[in-house]
Amino acid sequence: MSTFPAFRQDRQSQPELEVVQARSGAEVLLSALVGQGVDTVFGIPGGANLPIYRHLPQFPIWHVLVRHEQGAAHMADGYARASGRVGVCMATSGPGALNLVTGLATAHFDSVPVVAITGQVATPTIGTDAFQESDVIGSCLSVTKHSYQLRDPGEIEEVVAEAFQVARTGRPGAVLIDIPKDVQQAHLGDDRPLGRLRRHAAPVPAPEEQIETAAAHLSLARRPVILAGRGVAIAGAQSTLLKLATKLDIPVGTTLLGTGVFPNPHPLSLGLVGFMGTGYCNRAVTDCDVLLMVGMRADDRVTCRLDGFAPRAEHVIHVNVDPAELGKTVAADCPIVGDARDVLERLLAQVEPSSRPAWRRQVESWRLRHPLRHPHNGRLQPQQVLRAYYARRRPADITVADVGLNQMWAATGWSGDEAGLFLNSGGQGTMGFALPAAIGAQAAAPMSRVFAICGEGGLVMTVQELATAVEANLPVKVLILNNRQLGMVRQFQDDFYGGVRSQVDHVVTPDFPALARAFGCFGEVVEDLAEVGPALDRAIAHPGPAVLEFRIDPEAGVFPIVPLGGTLSEFVECPYP
Amino acid sequence: MPIPVTGSASSPRLLCVRVEDRAGILQRVTNCVSRRGHHLLSCAVAKGPEQGELRLWLRVDTGIQPPEQAALQLRKLIDVVAVEDLTETGVREWTLGLFEFRAPFARGLEPELGRRGAQVVERTPERLVAALGGPPPALDAAQSVFAGLGLRDFARGRPIALQPAVPQEA
Numbered sequence: 001m002s003t004f005p006a007f008r009q010d011r012q013s014q015p016e017l018e019v020v021q022a023r024s025g026a027e028v029l030l031s032a033l034v035g036q037g038v039d040t041v042f043g044i045p046g047g048a049n050l051p052i053y054r055h056l057p058q059f060p061i062w063h064v065l066v067r068h069e070q071g072a073a074h075m076a077d078g079y080a081r082a083s084g085r086v087g088v089c090m091a092t093s094g095p096g097a098l099n100l101v102t103g104l105a106t107a108h109f110d111s112v113p114v115v116a117i118t119g120q121v122a123t124p125t126i127g128t129d130a131f132q133e134s135d136v137i138g139s140c141l142s143v144t145k146h147s148y149q150l151r152d153p154g155e156i157e158e159v160v161a162e163a164f165q166v167a168r169t170g171r172p173g174a175v176l177i178d179i180p181k182d183v184q185q186a187h188l189g190d191d192r193p194l195g196r197l198r199r200h201a202a203p204v205p206a207p208e209e210q211i212e213t214a215a216a217h218l219s220l221a222r223r224p225v226i227l228a229g230r231g232v233a234i235a236g237a238q239s240t241l242l243k244l245a246t247k248l249d250i251p252v253g254t255t256l257l258g259t260g261v262f263p264n265p266h267p268l269s270l271g272l273v274g275f276m277g278t279g280y281c282n283r284a285v286t287d288c289d290v291l292l293m294v295g296m297r298a299d300d301r302v303t304c305r306l307d308g309f310a311p312r313a314e315h316v317i318h319v320n321v322d323p324a325e326l327g328k329t330v331a332a333d334c335p336i337v338g339d340a341r342d343v344l345e346r347l348l349a350q351v352e353p354s355s356r357p358a359w360r361r362q363v364e365s366w367r368l369r370h371p372l373r374h375p376h377n378g379r380l381q382p383q384q385v386l387r388a389y390y391a392r393r394r395p396a397d398i399t400v401a402d403v404g405l406n407q408m409w410a411a412t413g414w415s416g417d418e419a420g421l422f423l424n425s426g427g428q429g430t431m432g433f434a435l436p437a438a439i440g441a442q443a444a445a446p447m448s449r450v451f452a453i454c455g456e457g458g459l460v461m462t463v464q465e466l467a468t469a470v471e472a473n474l475p476v477k478v479l480i481l482n483n484r485q486l487g488m489v490r491q492f493q494d495d496f497y498g499g500v501r502s503q504v505d506h507v508v509t510p511d512f513p514a515l516a517r518a519f520g521c522f523g524e525v526v527e528d529l530a531e532v533g534p535a536l537d538r539a540i541a542h543p544g545p546a547v548l549e550f551r552i553d554p555e556a557g558v559f560p561i562v563p564l565g566g567t568l569s570e571f572v573e574c575p576y577p
Numbered sequence: 578m579p580i581p582v583t584g585s586a587s588s589p590r591l592l593c594v595r596v597e598d599r600a601g602i603l604q605r606v607t608n609c610v611s612r613r614g615h616h617l618l619s620c621a622v623a624k625g626p627e628q629g630e631l632r633l634w635l636r637v638d639t640g641i642q643p644p645e646q647a648a649l650q651l652r653k654l655i656d657v658v659a660v661e662d663l664t665e666t667g668v669r670e671w672t673l674g675l676f677e678f679r680a681p682f683a684r685g686l687e688p689e690l691g692r693r694g695a696q697v698v699e700r701t702p703e704r705l706v707a708a709l710g711g712p713p714p715a716l717d718a719a720q721s722v723f724a725g726l727g728l729r730d731f732a733r734g735r736p737i738a739l740q741p742a743v744p745q746e747a
């Protein structure tokens with residue numbers, strides 16, 4: 001295990017740590033970050049944030065030097081997802097700041113609290129197209145919850161406090177603080193103007209009548225289904241969800257981001273819902289008479305064609321902390337604005353235990369009729385690799401999936417009974433997420449083993465961060481499911497675009513073990529099923545970062561899959577024996 | 578059930594938005610509207626009733642999106658204090674117009690201005706400028722009459738409105 005600076009011993013418990021006397025704007029910023037309990041920052045220095053880096057060594061903050069700012073944003077994101085704390089990334093102005101945008105969008109879409117701090121050109125030169133000037137506030141407007149451009153060092157402390165509060169309260173999200181270089185350098189006089197720190201109220205508890213109505217609908221339901229998303233994990237409501245489902249005997253499906261909020265396998269678990277969800281979950285949603293959606297949006301990957309989403313439901317109960325999510329896509333006759341835990345606890349207190357043997361038998365018959373299957377053709381199947389991997393999982397291990405077929409195989413194969421251990425980019429579907437997010441998660445959870453599951457396409461989008469992992473001594477393990485293709489796109493082309501395979505073959509892929517070694521990592525390639533387990537064991541035993549390339553069946557696809565424009569019930573199953 | 582939520586193809590709303598008067602606030606508000614796929618038809622801005630606040634009146638066409646979304650999404654902006662959807666509240670909208678006429682003036686012009694309650698704000702031998710306030714349809718009607726009376730140019734403000742006496746649920 002890596003050696004972490006001594007100050008990393010759970011800093012959150014002592015957020016008021018005494019630090020260096022603050023003087024310049026940069027020092028005030030760093031001191032304010034420490035005051036917020038920040039112990040780790042991911043970033044790259046440059047012209048417009050050098051005053052901050054000038055003072056950084058004086059503060060008890062571990063700075064992880066990344067190789068690309070997108071990596072910094074994903075690392076802050078992975079750090080936040082793994083710890084529940086606010087992740088922090090830093091970049092210089094212009095290209096540095098703009099390189100953060102994809103990472104901020106990724107975090108923001110998945111309601112992850114991240115604060116980005118960007119350097120900006122000096123105030124008098126803003127608007128003159130100065131060297132490395134960019135309108136990062138404008139560029140990030142729609143991918144952040146809020147943003148600030150500071151004009152006075154006197155504002156820094158309060159803005160930092162507010163930014164952290166905005167990032168983590170209500171529906172969490174990304175917040176940007178843009179600090180012109182002269183503001184970082186300015187010295188704070190005694191007469192510094194004090195702004196107003198705006199307090200952001202916690203959500204008001206949902207009215208009792210709504211809880212009563214929802215409880216009545218659930219109790220009287222004959223064919224109820226619960227769908228749960230990441231909001232359940234954010235609210236810390238997974239044990240309440242399990243109790244409610246068990247008390248009412250209701251099967252539970254999860255969204256991609258909700259993977260882990262309900263134990264899987266479990267007699268009531270329906271696995272993943274939606275576009276690439278399990279056949280039995282999609283059948284159950286299609287047939288349910290009462291649907292409870294909690295801590296989730298209902299985006300198009302969940303609902304597929306809207307008029308085929310829960311078409312027989314007489315009542316839809318939708319619980320979300322963000323009022324704008326209710327009724328945005330799916331009409332709910334029982335919309336409840338509230339924290340998932342509060343609402344589920346109150347529902348649990350209201351309902352009587354019940355059982356639904358007929359409905360459960362029906363769901364079981366779908367489970368038997370529509371199992372997750374994969375071909376047996378002598379070639380290495382991704383599911384075989386993942387089964388061997390998941391068999392080696394320890395309870396606190398963190399799995400970070402990238403995007404593409406690899407992500408869906410990893411999600412549908414996931415097993416465990418704790419939330420927050422399967423991380424992936426659900427809302428944006430950002431290729432290149434897994435490696436840097438895994439590095440961030442490892443920084444947040446030094447005692448956990450962290451694995452990134454990647455396609456060969458996604459990995460090379462951020463592969464330079466292997467250097468960061470080695471340098472920062474963060475021993476993540478990267479498992480590449482190499483099908484030598486942009487696999488998910490290839491499957492779309494096969495299934496939905498007339499079979500015309502266009503620009504999906506990776507004729508050239510790197511020699512991944514050699515690439516890994518070039519960065520100072522352990523690297524191996526695996527082609528046979530018999531070698532999968534032993535290779536995993538060697539990679540796990542290696543003390544530092546490791547890369548395993550699994551040469552999988554290039555034709556392997558994700559099944560079931562709902563045809564584009566189709567309804568949930570129209571899923572297509574694996575055509576191969 | 579559940580019926581997919583979609584508005585009709587054209588669904589104009591009138592929103593009154595109270596915001597903190599901070600740099601960039603208009604950009605945030607207009608970005609929020611367009612980012613959500615709505616069409617911003619008009620925007621009027623004035624100082625708000627509270628110190629440090631602005632009040633904006635937005636006409637927004639939410640198109641096929643659920644009409645409530647415009648207000649719901651705006652409420653999420655940190656600098657937005659309150660959003661009132663005035664669309665079906667029966668509020669009286671008000672707008673202002675300046676109308677320019679050039680000499681030679683039509684014979685019926687001044688009586689017409691008088692009849693409509695317009696105020697002459699500038700008069701020289703070459704030009705006459707009249708101001709008229711009223712609900713948007715009244716100004717539309719006046720403008721088309723003025724067109725036949727030598728109207729050369731005009732400037733029309735965007736509608737503003739006060740909340741109805743009995744607050745409605747937004």
Ligand SMILES: Cc1ncc(C[n+]2csc(CCOP(=O)(O)OP(=O)(O)O)c2C)c(N)n1
Binds near residue numbers: 406407432454483
């Ligand atoms: C940054 C980015 N670019 C493009 C896409 C579109 N896309 C989705 S999946 C995919 C293919 C991913 O290929 P690979 O990483 O090899 O994973 P596989 O599907 O083969 O497992 C692409 C190109 C995306 N999601 N993200």
Ligand SMILES: [Mg+2]
Binds near residue numbers: 457482483484487
């Ligand atoms: Mg691939």
